[in-house]
Amino acid sequence: MIGFGSIGRGTLPLIERHIGFDREAFTVIEPSSEFAHILRDHGIRHLPLALTPENYEATLRGLFPAGKGMVVNLSVDVDSILLMELCATLGVQYIDTVVEPWPGFYFGSTLPNAERTNYPLREKVRDLGRAHVGGPTAVSCCGANPGMVSWLLKEALLKLAEDTDVAAAPASREDWAQLAMTLGVKGVHVAERDTQVSAKAKPQGVFVNTWSVDGLLSEGYQPAELGWGTHEKKLPPHGHAFTHGAGYAIWIDRPGADTRVRSWCPGVGPQFGYVVTHNESLSIPDYYTVRDGERAIYRPTCHYAYHPCNDAVLSLHEINGAGQLPESKHILTADEIVSGGDDLGVFLYGHAKGAMWYGSRLTIDEARNLAPYQNATGMQVTSAVLAAMVWVAENPHAGWVEADEMDHERCLQVQRPYLGRIECHYTDWTPVQHRINSFAEDRDDEDPWQFTNFLAV
């Protein structure tokens, strides 16, 4: 395992509980010693090292001399693609939760914004992956989102088909895309509301979150990015198409962490979410594209609509206002959180029943009772990593895949005990429904589901 941060720590007890492994052969590579005591307590070997472009290859070669095993990469600042290539060479399986680059990409980059997006990163993974068909399985981007939400989306589509009397037995990617088109799904928000609350008020100058602050900052200050549906009539302000590849997405020349959309979650109803770029905003529209020859005749719009915990909302307001990265960072532990939970699901809109939210609702109390070292947000991620590990063990030669291409039933079967309640909610809400007084806006009243109606900048 690489990285022993909030996700790494939470994953360890799940691995111990569910996966038979050789404790002697298990190594955690983690430069920080802050949580080394947990590794000692669990009798797990700790390699106190930061992987770098110089040492990563020798380090991993040293750990996998026999060409078997699995790398679970839960770190920041380590290049995922190089690890995937190396694992393919070494013949070991690989899992990560994000396509992470070496430092220098997210901040201080000289690249133009179009190239600081996830699209070129994902395109590179997909291109390289074509050379690895049938090779050692490497799962790219499999946490809660990206990851689990792709499995939930499949369950949601089947449920929607059932509820609208559409026959559905999808077996291939094409079938799934066709099903989404038949159902008339115009778009999918990965709609999350984190309601976890600390006992202590957020201190000024500290960026507080329920998972990696570095992770959120990295992706939050990439440009906003989203899968671009075939029903969309016009680009948003500062919106740009990509000039290479299949062109299933667009980017907006704004930080995702300061790009708001109207969205919807159970419990709270209509709310703002941030269009933070994510791999699922790319993999889902790509996976669900229906083509007529070369031409895409159907694709859903898809993006993250993330309402992080209130302390993170305040943290973003603070750093956006200052125009500066935070002085210090803090991840709320399960012990610090006194109430709330994480509602994370897919919000399918534009179909016969209007809109539907389908997802996991997990409270902090439930999370605390399920496994140690994690809050509700972490548990949705770590249990997805667990599911990926099980699936990889069962499918060791699947080549390079994303969550959309895995067996969603099997994965959710493994993960479900850790997801609290999986709920389905229909709503008649649309993004044009409510306004406090009326002000200038770029509004399309003919089709409420245009992205322009969701966007609130």
Add this chain to the structure above:
Amino acid sequence: MIGFGSIGRGTLPLIERHIGFDREAFTVIEPSSEFAHILRDHGIRHLPLALTPENYEATLRGLFPAGKGMVVNLSVDVDSILLMELCATLGVQYIDTVVEPWPGFYFGSTLPNAERTNYPLREKVRDLGRAHVGGPTAVSCCGANPGMVSWLLKEALLKLAEDTDVAAAPASREDWAQLAMTLGVKGVHVAERDTQVSAKAKPQGVFVNTWSVDGLLSEGYQPAELGWGTHEKKLPPHGHAFTHGAGYAIWIDRPGADTRVRSWCPGVGPQFGYVVTHNESLSIPDYYTVRDGERAIYRPTCHYAYHPCNDAVLSLHEINGAGQLPESKHILTADEIVSGGDDLGVFLYGHAKGAMWYGSRLTIDEARNLAPYQNATGMQVTSAVLAAMVWVAENPHAGWVEADEMDHERCLQVQRPYLGRIECHYTDWTPVQHRINSFAEDRDDEDPWQFTNFLAV
């Protein structure tokens, strides 16, 4: 006194402490009975009545049969202009903290947005006021802001003159405007940072603030509005000039409570503030205009840049995201607040020393020790009302005035014991100084002090 809300309750003990008055003749008009016990404890007569267009005249005539006395209007939903006219007729003095209309103006109005601004309200007050020169004094809009900040601005200008070796002995409006021009002040933020924090996390669905939630919602969902400096090169997106009157201001077709500017306050440094419309954003640019004949040759940009307490930031995020007014409302009392304070001042920029913040820094602990029933925010307001009452008593025939036209030295002399520390801070910050990565923006690098550089939408 009309209204016994958070400001009314806080003002009462200050009046008792500083002003000799006939307890028999003191009446509080307040429809709610929630805080009636405080009036009983203080032996003050309570008229449990909501003023309406039908009853206001008879009610006030009944209370002021002898044509002497003072109306201190600290209510919401009561038409200030009608009260001012009536007071002029009755020969009684008048003070309020905002030009308030009857219900139906702020929400559910059929008026176009240009007419839902404060500009026509203020223009009407100023027009009518011309008929009352030398009449019973009526102070329009004298709380902390609008109000006290106009006095602080005069002190700030004198301090800046001193620190930049500019001779200054302004005696008239023209002198003050000339001084601001000579000093090269391009603009003034009324820059506020409320850092007050409750012991309890904000409950979902409740709008929490440190003063009137109704007041903030009313002005927050008027269009953003600001005094428009002669140095400004172009209108912001959705910005509009006014088509009548002296044209010292513009409005933006966005809610003020969702219009952010980069601003600066001591303690935190650079931060976002909301351009919530306020009377001082109109009175200050009007007062400080220098004319050559008809033509304005100098005027500062001026607006509120308000960072309310974090719970209010979250509340705004919540209701803007929902597009709906809050389900319930709560004003934090001094007892609920565990830390923080209110920094409220004027931020003068574009002059020889770059930028300067000058204002009151009052903590909740200080406020609690100074007087009962109020937090730091309330105390900055109630002490301004007290100062206005003293000044009105000493100047009973000044006609209709605003804070800019009152004796700032005398008023601050009365108010100063309640303002914590009055501090002056110079800073080299400009609104183009910091960004987290670089994204598309409408940026003027030739003049950092253009409004377009402050605006962050």
